Amino acid sequence: MSVLIIAEAGVNHNGSVDAAMRLCDTAKSAGADVVKFQTFKTERLLTKDTAMAEYQQANVGAVKTQFQMVKELELEFAAFRRIKDHCDSIGIQFLSTPDDVESLDFLVDGLRVGTIKVGSGEVTNLPFLRSIGAKKLPVILSTGMATLGEVERAILELERSGASKITLLHCTSNYPCPMGEVNLRAMATLRAAFGRDVGYSDHTRGITVPIAAVALGACVVEKHFTLDKSLPGPDHKASLDPAELGAMVAGIRDIEAALGDGIKKPASSEAAVKAAVRRSIVAAAPIPKDAMFSAENLTTKRTGGSGLPAEMWDYVIGRAAPKDFAVDECILF
Numbered sequence: 001m002s003v004l005i006i007a008e009a010g011v012n013h014n015g016s017v018d019a020a021m022r023l024c025d026t027a028k029s030a031g032a033d034v035v036k037f038q039t040f041k042t043e044r045l046l047t048k049d050t051a052m053a054e055y056q057q058a059n060v061g062a063v064k065t066q067f068q069m070v071k072e073l074e075l076e077f078a079a080f081r082r083i084k085d086h087c088d089s090i091g092i093q094f095l096s097t098p099d100d101v102e103s104l105d106f107l108v109d110g111l112r113v114g115t116i117k118v119g120s121g122e123v124t125n126l127p128f129l130r131s132i133g134a135k136k137l138p139v140i141l142s143t144g145m146a147t148l149g150e151v152e153r154a155i156l157e158l159e160r161s162g163a164s165k166i167t168l169l170h171c172t173s174n175y176p177c178p179m180g181e182v183n184l185r186a187m188a189t190l191r192a193a194f195g196r197d198v199g200y201s202d203h204t205r206g207i208t209v210p211i212a213a214v215a216l217g218a219c220v221v222e223k224h225f226t227l228d229k230s231l232p233g234p235d236h237k238a239s240l241d242p243a244e245l246g247a248m249v250a251g252i253r254d255i256e257a258a259l260g261d262g263i264k265k266p267a268s269s270e271a272a273v274k275a276a277v278r279r280s281i282v283a284a285a286p287i288p289k290d291a292m293f294s295a296e297n298l299t300t301k302r303t304g305g306s307g308l309p310a311e312m313w314d315y316v317i318g319r320a321a322p323k324d325f326a327v328d329e330c331i332l333f
Helices: 017-030 055-062 064-073 077-090 100-108 126-134 147-161 186-194 208-215 242-259 268-277 310-316
Strands: 004-010 034-039 093-098 115-117 138-142 165-171 198-202 218-226 279-283 296-300
Touching: 004 242, 017 034, 034 100, 055 218, 055 296, 077 093, 077 100, 093 115, 093 126, 093 147, 093 165, 100 115, 100 126, 115 126, 115 296, 126 147, 138 279, 147 186, 147 296, 165 186, 165 218, 186 198, 198 208, 208 218, 208 242, 218 242, 279 310
Parallel strands: 004 034, 004 218, 034 093, 115 138, 138 165, 165 198, 198 218
Antiparallel strands: 279 296
């Protein structure tokens, strides 16, 4: 099955529907399977005096509350209807992470999304997880900041409430994430612990790590992107620009093709090379008829595929020559 590539637009529309539409177009042009946003009502998400995270302060470059920042990035439900219609028209899957029950109901019951993406911040939000599970849809759960025990509890709550399938995304919730904190091997831990499909949500700079995640078995890759890294906002600086997004998609598809089926066998393109470089048994000296073949009168050389292959050496040694052989003549019976 092909790796699902989620182009995470998030809130990089900066509150503009037109920018959101262009993000959809960019994701489609890059070859992503899904373009994902974040749907929320700010008043239901955080208190009015909640401080910004350190990375948000650094990227926004302004002193304000997290409530003020998020409110500026909020889109109305009507805007998401337009965005979803646009995605349908250009042929890319629309997805959005709900951050409250009202947004969840809108996405599932109003827009009829077929999958629910759960952000890392909700891993321990038991009542919200139960509301998500009650929709009885497939769930993609990011696991940033979580312990293995917290992931297990989240899975249990989602399943008990009715979630039909749960895919886990390993994630480090730092923007940008230092390479030393990526811990890609945790994907294998999640897979072994829970026996589920596992993917990766990336917050590093560049495209190396998400491509590496595919080589390690990620079935889903999620990555933030933007129209312009210099735009104001909390996530632009740690996002890919359009060209980088296209390069990441191409790199993932290359690695996906390169992984193959795991069966050790010659590739079809190796046939001509095999004939050219594998050795056959030839006469190292003139050999008269009925003389015994030996290590002194035989050798192996490349012949372009003619003669007995070198692997038949032990079969030939000690047998009588059926005819005269000249130097470099292929041995045949």
